[in-house]
Structures are given as structure tokens and as C-alpha cells.
Amino acid sequence: MAWTQNVLRVDLSSGETLREPLNMVWASQYLGQRGLASKYLAEEIDPAVDALSPDNKLIMVTGPLTGTMASTGGRYSVVTKSPLTGAIACSNSGGFIGAEMKMSGWDMIIFEGRADTPVYLYVENEKAELLPADDLWGKSVWEADQRLRRKHQDPLIRVACVGRAAEQGNLYAGVINDLHRAAGRSGVGTVMASKNLKALVCRGTRGVGNIKDPLRFLQAAEGGKRVLAENAVTGQGLPQYGTQVLMNVINEIGAMPTRNMREVQFEGAHKISGEAMHEPRSSDGRPNLTTNAACFGCTIACGRISTLDQGHFTVDNKPEYWGASGGLEYEAAWALGSDTGVDDLDALTYANFLCNEDGFDPISFGATVAAAMELYETGVIDQQETGGLELKFGSAEALTRAAELTARGEGFGKVLGLGSKRLCEKYGHPELSMTVKSQEFPAYDPRGIQGMGLAYATSNRGACHLRGYTVASEVLGIPEKTDPLSTEGKAELVKAFQDATAAVDSSGLCVFTTFAWTMDDIAPQLDAACEGEWSTEKLLEVGERIWNLERDFNLRAGLTGKDDTLPRRLRKDAAKTGPAKGMVNELDTMLPRYYEIRGWTAEGELTAETRQRLNL
């Protein structure tokens, strides 16, 4: 039935580990991964708890298809209450650790309490033990990974780890697995470090079996792979250019947030695009991109592996950065690049390496640097405040130096680690923070893509593109084209994307499959693998239930409908160029309709009927 039905509960305060059976009633209502762990979290903690106190819990969770042959079936999520947003956090990652956890026989690991001294959890099949991590504390993700491999003398272990940023209290620190894949957003790594938990080390040899109807599953998985291979986005665009295939496209339509979202088109986009990563450098004649790479079981392989120019000013005396590693995805290229006005591809790649090496979110980091640059250029802060950093838009030196400081939580890097909201408040200009619920925007300007404004404002984890990616419809025409400049029908569109995505995020599959797959491609794979009946209708119902559960958690945590908003800049300052020239985001015309079709009150609260309908 695809679930292992084993939950590992780890009490960090007492050092005890305990196996308990998975709640299968909840599994039938919330599927797995994002949905199921959110249910556990909502049941087990007070949503009003301080996110960095021992009373918060941190859940690492797989989906029923994690570890199977379904394409992209290697995802896992980290679910907790976010210290950045105060809302529920769920960060999803690929790589190989999720499948390894499942191969060890666990659906989910729940961490509670706080260890007295640094520890890491070592899981080898049914064996799970907390081991001292004093020698790993204060070390980067990359160094800790090396040390763990030396210590265990096992090249096949998989590691998920927090870096120095998380240890230093950076509020958008992630959990990095397999060196450069990240449960990146909302500060889930910060919570992990607050528990004195440095890493999860996993080695599983039991495998994933227990498939309900193996033959039907293999056929459904095979059919799914064929659809991915034949689709232009998942079969060609993503393998060749990665998510960076979007850089020039989004810039063209005037939805590329630039220089702290003051502008909507970046003149340097072509220099930092997916196409540019293929171009041989004038300096050493080699391209930035070394190869594409797949996460576990993924037949798309959108991952970027890049190699820096050894003569680049950032690394010319640092051979430790001369090897290949995780390169720029679109979001990182945008946040580190266009939002800060920097068009030096290798500088962005170096900053991205640092984000992986010490575990902090390049989106939130880049956007926070962008806000600091605006504060610097308008004279609110000066070099004395920044410790000598000349934070000018377009400065690759400032960006990369800021990344080095933020990685270690040193100097002005400590301030940058607060995130854009707290940084702008600290200097008396909260209006310059481009955030929703204190989380920084991703790479789609909602003035040029109206539906995304509503998606951002209502996202349960703060500004985020992965909670309802209406870009697919509004820009790419998937599943059907809608006008990005119109608000018409966007409430319905946003709700549909949010519910479907919540289901996909709970399955063990990657949301990027939905460039090609509809729920009708996903349901047969789940139905063949999992106990129970999993139709498209059931999955959409599960997705809607998850969405409302998360919403309910946030309301109980103290957020209200007033938090479903956008910064003034996006609602009042019109786009200056491009197809959206003269437009702002018309959130106010979309939000009431959205509340209505969600079955919420005019204040954004769940009605009794909605609770009853969704069995909440």
C-alpha cells in the first residue's frame, strides 16, 4: 500500500527514539508528505507556540510514491511552524534523502523538544540513534557531510544537514540534502538548528515494496514517463535549460521583478539566463553549465550542475570552489541577479554555492539584499551601518561579500539574516519590504501576472510561487491559456492550482511534473500503489482539505485575513515598462470572490459548513 506505516518519533530532550504506527485514517484523508505531516503538526502543537522554542516540532516526511519507480518519486518535505512567517511551513526537496528514508522503512520522522548539546540522528533501517555532533557544529553543510562520510566509512549514506546560517539564527535557513538540494523556504533549517539537531544521516536497504497492484502501478508509471518525455517543457525545455528556461520568457512579458521590485524588466536578463549558462565564457572558454542532473527517480532531470571560472574574482584564490556543484535555478538566478541588479553569471553561481554550502534560501537572501540596497541607495543606511559594504544595485562584489557574511552570520550578514521584513522595519521603512506574511517574493511580478498576486496574498506560507503556480496558465497556457493582465476568473484559477498542488505535494512526486501531467495522470499511479481509491476527484478534495487545514493552523497561530495582502508598491506603483506598463496588481477585485469560493467569511475565516464539508 506504498506507505511503510512506520513513524519514528525522536524526543531530542530525553534522547529517546520510538516507533509508532502511522495513523491510517489520517493517511486516507491527507495522503502523505505535506498533507499528512501538516495534520500531525496541527494536532500535536499549539499553533501560537514560539517557532524556535522546544515546544515546536519538526517533521521530515515522505509521500506514498517516494522511493518508487514513478517518475520524480523521491520527494520529501520538512514541516514545522516557521520562525520567519509565524505560519505553517512546509518545504519540499528532491535529491535522494527522501527515498533513502523510505528505503529505511519510515514514512515520517517527528522531532520534538531540544537536545542539550548538538546531535545528529543516524538511521539505518529500523535502527535509529542520536549521536553527538559537537564536532559538526560550527561547520558548513559541505564540511559536515564530508566528516560524516569519514566517520561512518560508508559512501552510500545520505545526509540532510543545516549549516552555519541556521546555527546563527538566520530566519530563512533551510535544510540541505545531498549537498545542493534544499528544503529551502520559510526557515525550516532555523527550527532544526534551534533544536540542536545538526543532521539526519540515512542508510536504507529494505527497499520500498507493498505496492497495492504492482503490475498496474508499473504500467501507470511507464505511461506517466512517456507523457513527460513527449511534452515540450518536461521533455526538452527543463532538461536543457532547467527552470532557467523561464528567465527570458518572464522578462519578455514584463513580470521580472527587478531592483527590489521597482521595475518589472531586467536589462541583464539575457546574461544570467538558461541560454547564457550554455555559452562558453570569454575568460576560460568553458560554459557555466557542466551538466544537467536528476533527483531520485526523475526522468525530467532539470537540475543544474555548474562549474565556476577559476579566474573569477570570487574564487581566484579559493580552489575549494573550483569543483562542480549545484548551479542556478530560475528562482536563485532571479533573486540573486535581477532583484539585486547583478548580471555577473559566475558571481550569482558563487553566491548560490554559498547558499547551499551554509544552508540559506537564495530567494529570501537575494530579496533581502535587494531591500538593503534600496535602503542604501536612498541613504537610509550607510557604509558604517553595513560594515563597509557598498550595497549598490548591480554590484557583484557587494552581493557575494554579503553572501559570505550571511553564510556565517557575521557582521551585516547577521542583519541580512533577519529577512527583508525585519530589516526594513529595523530601519524604519517597512514599506520597502517586498514580502507577504514576512516571506520574500519569488520571481514573478504580480503586476504582469495578475493571478499570482492573489496566489501570493493567500499562500499559506507567505509569498511563494509553489503554492499556486498560475504562471502555468497565465503565461505558458497550461492546462489552458488565460490572460495574465486580467483578473477575470483568477479566483477560481488560484483555488484550483492551490488544491491540486497541495495534493501533488502530498504524493511523493515533484510539482514540476504538472507542466505535463494533469491530475488524471497522477491519480492512476497513486491508485495502483496505495490502499483505498484515489481518483482525480478524491485528490482534489484531499488538496482542498489540506489547504483549509493549513489556513486553520495559521488563523489559530494569530494570522488573519488582513495578512492576505501585498506590499503597497505592487498595489499602487504601476509597472513602468513591458506589456503590463501602467498596471498595478488588482488584488482587491479578486480577494472577495476567492474567499467566497473557498467557503470562508468576508474576513477570511473558515465557516462551519466548510469545516463540515471537508471533515475538519
Place this chain on the structure above:
Amino acid sequence: MLRALNLEPQKCTGCLQCELACSYENEGVFNPARSRIKVFSFHDEGRFAPYTCTQCEEAWCVHACPVEAIVINAATGAKEVVESSCVGCKVCTIACPFGTVNYNQATGKVIKCDLCGGDPWCAKACPTGAISYVDLDHTGLDRMRAWARQSPAGPASFNTPRPPDTPAEFTAQD
């Protein structure tokens, strides 16, 4: 006609679909730890490479086995482990120069690639063509074709012979 697994590392993305397919076919579970084919990641070089048994003609493992538990399948040329005969002595794992025969703690026997009886699942599962199952006598055919493609184009009669001192303009693609 005998066939061989043809591995082209430059096409590999490291997705492990081959390992999942192999383990499922052989063990009935998705379990890379029990796969007969392994994908290696050379992280610093940004390189992946699948590797498995080449089915040596004069196979070290066959010669080393004291109980004749590794036999030749005449139809496929594969060297197959007879589980009922294997005593788990591991001499074959030492004898194999390539490391492609491995011990399985769970069963106390060795495991190795058996070409799935002539229909290898790894090749079917590979999404990029990094693993194919081709004529044993022509594992180099794709590379020959790639070179051939770069030879001078146009109707044969229009081509003039190249002066002997002109360097070849083409370079290997793989």
C-alpha cells in the same frame, strides 16, 4: 544473436531509474541497495556513470566458484548465479576485477547481473538512452555513426579529395 548492455555515461543524469527497475525485477521491491547495476556520481566533476557486469567471455567469477554456482546462459551469454548452489563463500566477489559480483547480507548469497534473461529492465527504464541493449558484436556502432556523420557532406561525386596536410576539422563528440 547475442546482445550486450551498452553503457554511455555521458547521457546519464543519475536518476537511478535503472537501479529501481533492476531491484524490482530481481527482488520484487524498489531497492537500489539490491540493484545489480549501480550509478556512480562524481560530484566535483559533474559526472554520472552507470556500471554493471560486462559478462566476460572467460569469466573470473565462473572459474573461481568452487561449487559451480555461476553458470552460463547459452541463450543470452549471461553468467548467472544459481541461488540454490551458492554457498556465500564470496570468492567470486574477490575474483571479479570489476567489482560487479556482490554479496547480499539478507540472503547469504551473491548477486550479479543476469541480463534479465535477455530483456534487461535497466535498459527499458533508462529515460536518456544511457543504457541500451545492443548487438554484442557492435557495441561501438553508435560511436562509429557519430564519427561517420561528421565526414564530408554532399553527393559523393562532387567531393574532391582533401589535401593530405589538412588537419581533420572534426572532434569527437563523446
